[in-house]
Amino acid sequence: MEKFKLTDHKKSDEESPERRNFVRDIVEEDLKTDKFGGMVHTRFPPEPNGYLHIGHAKSICLNFGLARDYKGLCNLRFDDTNPTKEESEYVESIKLDVRWLGFDWGDREYYASDYFDQLYEFALTLVRKGKAYVCDLTGDEIRQYRGTLTEPGKDSPYRNRSVDENLDLFQRMRKGEFPNGSRTLRAKIDMGSPNINMRDPVLYRILHATHHRTGDAWCIYPMYDWAHGQSDSIEKITHSVCTLEFADHRPLYDWFLDELGIYHSKQIEFARLNLTYTVMSKRRLLLLVEEGLVKGWDDPRMPTISGLRRRGYSPESIRLFADRIGVGRSESTSDVALLEDCVRDDLNRRAPRVMAVHRPVKLVLENYPEGVVEELEAVNNPEDHSAGSRTIPFSKILYIEQDDFRENPPKKYFRLSPGMEVRLRYAYIIKCTEVIKDKATGQILELRCTYDPETRSGSPQSARKVKGTIHWVSAAHAKDAEVRLYDRLFTVENPGGDDWRSFLNPHSFEQVQGCKVEPGLATAKAGERFQFERLGYFCVDEDSAGEKLVFNRTVTLRDTWAKMEKATDKT
RNA sequence: UGGGGUGUAGCCAAGUGGUAAGGCAGCGGCCUUUGGAGCCGCCAUUCCCAGGUUCGAAUCCUGGCACCCCAGCCA
Numbered sequence: 001m002e003k004f005k006l007t008d009h010k011k012s013d014e015e016s017p018e019r020r021n022f023v024r025d026i027v028e029e030d031l032k033t034d035k036f037g038g039m040v041h042t043r044f045p046p047e048p049n050g051y052l053h054i055g056h057a058k059s060i061c062l063n064f065g066l067a068r069d070y071k072g073l074c075n076l077r078f079d080d081t082n083p084t085k086e087e088s089e090y091v092e093s094i095k096l097d098v099r100w101l102g103f104d105w106g107d108r109e110y111y112a113s114d115y116f117d118q119l120y121e122f123a124l125t126l127v128r129k130g131k132a133y134v135c136d137l138t139g140d141e142i143r144q145y146r147g148t149l150t151e152p153g154k155d156s157p158y159r160n161r162s163v164d165e166n167l168d169l170f171q172r173m174r175k176g177e178f179p180n181g182s183r184t185l186r187a188k189i190d191m192g193s194p195n196i197n198m199r200d201p202v203l204y205r206i207l208h209a210t211h212h213r214t215g216d217a218w219c220i221y222p223m224y225d226w227a228h229g230q231s232d233s234i235e236k237i238t239h240s241v242c243t244l245e246f247a248d249h250r251p252l253y254d255w256f257l258d259e260l261g262i263y264h265s266k267q268i269e270f271a272r273l274n275l276t277y278t279v280m281s282k283r284r285l286l287l288l289v290e291e292g293l294v295k296g297w298d299d300p301r302m303p304t305i306s307g308l309r310r311r312g313y314s315p316e317s318i319r320l321f322a323d324r325i326g327v328g329r330s331e332s333t334s335d336v337a338l339l340e341d342c343v344r345d346d347l348n349r350r351a352p353r354v355m356a357v358h359r360p361v362k363l364v365l366e367n368y369p370e371g372v373v374e375e376l377e378a379v380n381n382p383e384d385h386s387a388g389s390r391t392i393p394f395s396k397i398l399y400i401e402q403d404d405f406r407e408n409p410p411k412k413y414f415r416l417s418p419g420m421e422v423r424l425r426y427a428y429i430i431k432c433t434e435v436i437k438d439k440a441t442g443q444i445l446e447l448r449c450t451y452d453p454e455t456r457s458g459s460p461q462s463a464r465k466v467k468g469t470i471h472w473v474s475a476a477h478a479k480d481a482e483v484r485l486y487d488r489l490f491t492v493e494n495p496g497g498d499d500w501r502s503f504l505n506p507h508s509f510e511q512v513q514g515c516k517v518e519p520g521l522a523t524a525k526a527g528e529r530f531q532f533e534r535l536g537y538f539c540v541d542e543d544s545a546g547e548k549l550v551f552n553r554t555v556t557l558r559d560t561w562a563k564m565e566k567a568t569d570k571t
Numbered sequence: 572u573g574g575g576g577u578g579u580a581g582c583c584a585a586g587u588g589g590u591a592a593g594g595c596a597g598c599g600g601c602c603u604u605u606g607g608a609g610c611c612g613c614c615a616u617u618c619c620c621a622g623g624u625u626c627g628a629a630u631c632c633u634g635g636c637a638c639c640c641c642a643g644c645c646a
Contacts, residue, residue: 019593020585047646082645139644148642150573184644194574196642205644224646248575248641269576276582282646324594326584328577331639335582338595348608355605383608414606423604457604469604493582534605561606 021327023062023268027070027239030266036238040072043237044098044105045228047079048090048212050282051297052097052305054318054339055273061322062270063241064103075235076105080113081227083211091212093297097305102315108235112227113213115234119222120174122230122260123185123203127166131259132203133159134169135186142184145191146199152192153199159188173206176219180206185220189255197252201225229253232265240265243272244329273325274333277488277505278303279495293504294489300552301489301508311486312529312539312554317346333494340555347529347537347554352380352387355425355471356517356532356551358483360399362475363447365430368396373474376457378426392518394427397475399516404470405447407435412564414468416447423469425533429455429462471533478516481549484541485510521549529554 030036042063046056067074076098080086098105126132135158137145147153161169170185172178185204193199203226208219232240240253247269257264274280279288280303288294288302297304300311308318321342325334355378374394381387400416409417416422421431434448454461487508495503517532524530529539536556544550 025587045646049646079646085645142644143642146642148573152573153642181644196574199642202644207644221644223644228646244576245640246646250575271577324583326594328584330577330584332583335595338583341595344607353605353607382605412606425604427604429604462604466604468606471605531605531607534607536607557605557607559606564606 019323019326022329023066023239023241023270023327024069026266026268027066030238031070035266039236039238040066040070041074041236041238042066042072042241043075043077043110043232043235045077045079045231045242046094047082047085048087048094049082049085050090050286051093053280053282053285054275054303054305054308054321055280056097057101057305057318058273058322058325058327059241059243060098060101060103061319062327065322066239066241072238073108074103074105075108075110075237077110077231077235078112079224079228079231080111080211080213081222081224083207083209083221086212088212093306097309100309100315101305101318110231110235111213112222112231113211115227115231116214116218116222118234119227119230122262123170123222123226124167125260126187126203127170127185128163129259130163130188132185132187133161133166134173135159135184135200135202136182137184139181142202146196147191149196155191156186156200159200170204173204173220174218176208178206180208182206187252187256189252195248195251197225197249198255201252225249225252226256229256229265229267230260230262232267233257233260233263236263237265240267242267242269244269244331269329270327271329271331274331274494275303275339276333276336276493277490277495278336279490279500284500287501291501293501300484300486303489310541310552312347312537312552313343314346314350314529317343320346336488343537343555344558347531349383350381351529351531351537353378353382353533354518354521354530355392355473356481356483356515356521356535356538357399357401357471357473357478358512358515358535359402360473360514360516361402361405361444361447363398363400363430363449363472365396365398365451366433366448367450367453370396372396373477374456376426390520392426392520393474393477395474395476398424398472399475399478400424400447400470400472402444405432405444407444410565410568414561415470416449416468421466423455423466424451424472425469426457427472428452428457429464429466471535473516473518475516477519479519479522479549481515481517481521481551483512483515483538483551483553485512485553515551517549517551524549531557 044060044063064074135156137156145153184202186200186202189198191199202223204220207221250267253267298306298310321339375391376394377389378392379389404415406417416432418432423429428451430449430451432449436446437444488505489508490503491505492503524540526540526542532538537554538551541550541552
């Protein structure tokens with residue numbers, strides 16, 4: 001259909017070479033010096049204690065992206081060393097999210113808990129070397145002995161137990177002879193270290209708890225520091241990428257690997273993602289869910305992968321975002337507008353166009369014949385010739401957007417108003433002749449218009465210049481739909497402090513009933529994405545069923561008119 | 572005088588001694604049967620500050636300043 005302009009566009013950023021970042025520099029340098037035998041093997045190590053969010057997506061894209069680009073591998077490893085917080089439900093959601101994002105870990109699905117035996121053996125090795133001891137101090141005492149940020153700690157009175165005694169005690173810890181919290185296994189390093197992580201860190205704690213995978217096989221569980229690096233080593237991870245707060249742990253990470261004399265992975269820290277107008281910590285996200293401030297982990301307002309998915313974000317758009325924000329070591333907060341730009345960028349190329357009216361107002365074409373229905377051709381996607389076209393019904397009674405009519409139009413308002421002309425997309429040019437209102441309330445009930453039969457789309461007369469084009473739907477043929485509009489979850493860029501909840505945006509969710517959509521949408525399936533012309537990108541919600549159509553607004557289209565109005569409001 | 576880290580535009584971010592990429596946001600304009608998309612242009616004489624080295628410094632040196640992280644038997 002050549003009468004409508006089809007646009008060409010530059011190719012996706014995703015297809016262009018990856019941008020430079022310091023992690024890639026390190027990897028390339030290691031490849032050049034053959035530090036890891038030419039291998040690149042990364043891992044994504046989530047703790048299954050919550051749902052993944054967009055910050056995890058950054059890490060996933062980094063780790064799996066490194067493996068992809070340097071012909072290496074990336075493992076999925078669950079860091080499940082704390083049975084009191086972890087659940088299988090989270091394992092499943094994490095796997096689904098990583099897969100949905102487009103990454104594949106092959107058969108390399110690992111669990112730190114797979115290594116409990118090995119880790120225990122490693123601990124025995126350390127004990128035998130005199131580099132670890134069983135400590136009977138209570139939690140409180142350990143804290144007191146640890147010293148402070150500015151004062152060194154002091155040695156535990158149990159620090160110099162004999163190897164034999166340590167061996168005996170540790171084995172009995174493992175057998176379950178002692179109650180929770182009564183003893184720990186600690187590394188013997190340096191209580192005077194300026195790095196608190198080196199002040200005899202706890203390796204094992206006693207926890208009589210059922211683990212989601214190992215059941216009751218264990219009652220001692222390894223701490224993060226003890227489990228993580230050794231797990232990396234067991235898997236022969238070359239580059240162990242983690243977030244900045246673990247930089248202080250690196251000396252300990254290295255110490256364990258050196259003492260054990262095993263494969264030495266390299267830990268590299270990068271800055272975690274922060275996003276404006278939302279919160280990202282698992283703790284806060286959990287609170288939002290638990291306190292019912294949102295409808296669940298997959299509430300479309302949540303920055304979780306599942307929330308973004310339900311909102312209509314595509315995996316491509318999230319990967320594009322990850323590429324565009326880059327990877328660095330300086331703490332930063334990315335503008336959510338960039339994320340929004342990424343979905344628009346992706347969906348603009350791919351989402352079929354469709355006409356839908358949010359808040360309908362009836363429009364009657366006085367000079368249009370009664371009972372006639374025309375089938376008009378409409379382009380499915382002006383960005384994609386191959387998407388073809390469809391046919392949409394047109395008749396005497398239509399619905400248009402309330403917002404597309406103003407009785408007293410402001411300057412530069414190009415839409416419909418009394419006596420003015422406007423084009424109905426893919427149809428005719430019409431003129432408004434009368435406004436019928438409710439006498440009591442003044443509410444507009446109906447617009448009376450005439451159409452110009454010469455201007456049917458595609459005819460020579462249709463080339464006539466008219467300021468505005470609006471969307472519409474034929475009243476008799478339209479399907480009813482519910483549309484859910486979402487806005488930013490918070491009203492401020494950085495909702496921090498104890499009262500962060502007070503910045504929740506009361507208008508972040510609006511449910512609009514009685515929307516009218518073109519008939520072809522009746523068969524749309526959950527997850528399908530569309531552009532509602534002039535309004536935004538929408539996707540079919542999973543609540544959609546049979547006759548009941550439900551759409552989520554992913555993001556609005558860029559709206560320069562709204563921007564202009566807002567600007568003039570201010571002056 | 573605890574340790575670790577970071578400071579390049581409103582937000583991200585390249586830059587690795589040779590005269591400040593790119594994206595988002597913003598601002599103009601063109602084009603348009605989506606006020607969409609696309610296209611064009613503008614947007615850091617200066618890189619936290621102050622000294623120094625050098626023909627030449629965001630890059631090197633010295634000294635400051637600011638911010639973030641660490642005192643879980645969480646990860």
